[in-house]
Amino acid sequence: MHGEIAPGQSLTLRGVGEEFGVSMTPAREAIRRLTAEGALTLSSSGRVSTPELGNERIEELAALRALIEVELASRALPRAHIALIDRLQSINGLIAEHIVRHDAVAYIRRNLEFHRTLYLRAQAPAMLAMAETVWLQLGPTMRALYGKLSRKDPPHYHRLIIGALKAGDEPGLRLAVRSDVTQGLKMLVG
Amino acid sequence: MHGEIAPGQSLTLRGVGEEFGVSMTPAREAIRRLTAEGALTLSSSGRVSTPELGNERIEELAALRALIEVELASRALPRAHIALIDRLQSINGLIAEHIVRHDAVAYIRRNLEFHRTLYLRAQAPAMLAMAETVWLQLGPTMRALYGKLSRKDPPHYHRLIIGALKAGDEPGLRLAVRSDVTQGLKMLVG
């Protein structure tokens, strides 16, 4: 989810087990769970690797993110008090630091934390789980994205999101979230 | 997914393995995959059962269905030629038969087949997989729904869907799909 593994990298049951100091059985379970969620792809021979997403697939997942996360943000809006907004702002500050340090994994992790923090207020666990499943599928690809974007940019749309939350502006919030989610992936496809 | 198992029913690894003539290992994998997709719930002690959904959870899943399936239908619309519409109509006829026979599982299966047939035309496998994950979570609950609805009704909104497809009416299609998806679950909550 955090882009620690590059797209197309292959994993082995014994390798993962060894990495975590367990036998094949728990490693198998974990890998199968992740493949069920689409985070890993299973080749015809049963070998497993992180997915290399084509442009159509990326567009689809971006559209899913937009659909689900806009709804989550919209549901979170009425419950978003000032403490939440403060917390989002501080996360945003951390994101800026990670950009300066060129730390892709930390950047992605904080970025998702920003979104998750907001969506948790929606009180919609099934929807949030769905959104996180999409994040999981995009994880390895997100790192590739990070290399392509201009590193100086602070997360512009995050400020729009915070602004819309403060103003209680629902249409503005929906647009800001949709833009934030679509933005990065658009340049990955283009 | 088809409502063959009632909500709250518990499953055991050895039981499932025996049922399919395999050992615990493949049963474990299958069960873990399903729990990863939310089709089964894992108790704190590791025991597994079909979920008993509360009203909020049902509302969430219905909202997810609406979001995703409206998008899928919308994407399928430009590619929906007459052969597809004919097929949808014949599936609709089979659904009417299942209603007469009071066959809940067959009804659910055909109903989902109706939707899947339409959505396959959207050429959006990730979205379709997401929709099917939601179906999986709702499966056991859908059967309970079937008992509550008036059995005489043929699937009314399905005709609206077909009509909108014929007319190339996108707003009408979106509304019809949203209504069809929301309708049943609304009375389950109410």
Place this chain on the structure above:
DNA sequence: CCGGGTTTTTTGTGATCACAAGTACACTCC
């Protein structure tokens, strides 16, 4: 220097086992 066939190694699959924790049952005592 390279390509094709063979051998060796890697890797997933399913089965079985020992173990621990949880559950259900039964028995006893008040």
Place this chain on the structure above:
DNA sequence: GGAGTGTACTTGTGATCACAAAAAACCCGG
């Protein structure tokens, strides 16, 4: 008769093994 307790059974977990298939390495001839 009912509640508490102890026992027996069920159940999930993690490990290990045998096996087959696939991948990789290797070797030898051109």
